[in-house]
Amino acid sequence: MKVVLMHDWLTGFRGGERVLEVFCEMFPDAPLYTLIHKKGSTTKTIEDRKIVTSFLNYIPGIHTHYRKFLPLFPLAASMMNIEEDADLVISSSHCVIKGVKKPKGSKHISYIHSPMRYLYDQYDVYFGPHAPFYQRLGAKVFKNYLVNWDLESNKNVDVPIANAEFVKQRITKYYHIDSDVIHPFVDLKDFKANQKSPVDKEDFYIMVTAFAPNKRVDLAIKTFNKLGKNLKIIGSGQQEQELQEMAGPTIEFLGNLSRSEVVQYFAKAQALIFPGTEDFGITPLESLASGTPVIAYKIGGVLETLNENVAVFFNEQTVEDLSLAIKTFEDKEFVTQELYDRANEFSREHFKNNIQKLIDQVMKGKKNG
CATH class of the missing domain: 3.40.50.2000 (Glycogen Phosphorylase B;)
Structure with missing residues (x-):
């Protein structure tokens, strides 16, 4: 089975990257597509493969200040082109990477850590009166564009998976689509x-x-x-x-x-x-x-x-x-x-087994989005 992996950005090693690491363990030969990659910022398991980045990765200072380029993220994802043939695409997404167009004939499972908090229910937490003026202005100008692109990008996903019941509820509320839940894990x-x-x-x-x-x-x-x-x-x-x-x-x-x-x-x-x-x-x-x-x-x-x-x-x-x-x-x-x-109760092995069961169901045609 030909597999391609996707993740929003590689600039550190936190919860989302731990999930990605399991995907990389399961598919050690799979290429990885990401908007930004700061070399050495994650683990050998993740980085020991072909990694393809967007044009954003060539902007000076991007690895430190990437959040300031949020309005460019949809464009960067839209311009990325998966070169390989693929039977299965697995994205680990909390931003825009799920919007990268999948290869023809492939299935796309998107493990959604969260719909973008700063566009939906926590907009005021990020861009309320306490935020700098330029951030509030930028958010106001680009919010509708970002939300519309985010909703449109869901058409690229065949099987959305929420990382919690709380996220499943938010996916239903903001994306108007149903999803299953597979909890992440603790090492x-x-x-x-x-x-x-x-x-x-x-x-x-x-x-x-x-x-x-x-x-x-x-x-x-x-x-x-x-x-x-x-x-x-x-x-x-x-x-x-x-x-x-x-x-x-x-x-x-x-x-x-x-x-x-x-x-x-x-x-x-x-x-x-x-x-x-x-x-x-x-x-x-x-x-x-x-x-x-x-x-x-x-x-x-x-x-x-x-x-x-x-x-x-x-x-x-x-x-x-x-x-x-x-x-x-x-x-x-x-x-x-x-x-x-x-x-x-939240072991790495339990998570990996649940992901493998899901993949088997999807590839046998027993489960579709």
Whole structure:
């Protein structure tokens, strides 16, 4: 079977790239089409193949500032041409890559991490009054064009797959199409050593996140400033300077760390703070695999992965509600084995088996979009 893979951009290794890595393991000879590729930014499994990029990849500084070129993304995807014959195209999409035209006679399975949040339900989070004027103006000018192109590009997809029930609902609402759900996974092997020999907990809470508006790092910082409790934040992103300026003395920014370092911080933390709206959320599962409970905003994909035995939820994205959840957490006891068991339900092997079953159904003609 001739397979072609597609992914929006390769500039780092996060949840979407972990899913792509499984596709690459399943089809080691498949070429990979992507808008932008920063060499060395992902894993050998992903990069050890033919990688085809769009014209965007030749723009100076694009690997750092690619989000500023969003209005050009549909054009870039439309201009990409899959050179190979293909029986099957698999896209890992959260932006425009699903719109690359498939080869004649092929089937296209699109694993949709999310309809573009910044065009639909979280438009105001990204482009509200807090955003720079030029961003608000650009979003207003290009929104209709981007939405119309996005909706039209769905005609190129034969079988859409949502990564969560929450995403399935959004696909139905915004795309007016039905989709099945295959949950992503947590790489459990990274946490086995700590599970066998648990480390002692220390006096801090943790966030592991990109610094994007929907992550609500600002809410966590305001809350921990008020409470005077220790918060360590791992990650980086577009809001970094702004967030550092609002942080008090009990908040520490650790930047981007190695995988092993992140695993160690997870294990030592009291709890993971997860105050944003996520479509699925692999980070909370990593926290559970580390033996660390979660304090999460009660909406979105976390309702499919977390429950009252492994997490404390809060209902409003306010300092008061998050503060109350932290107090509730500190008065509650958790059973570590229950945290491990919940994470184990979302294994890499389970994900791979579900994807293979779907491919078999599609290629035998038993399933169509």
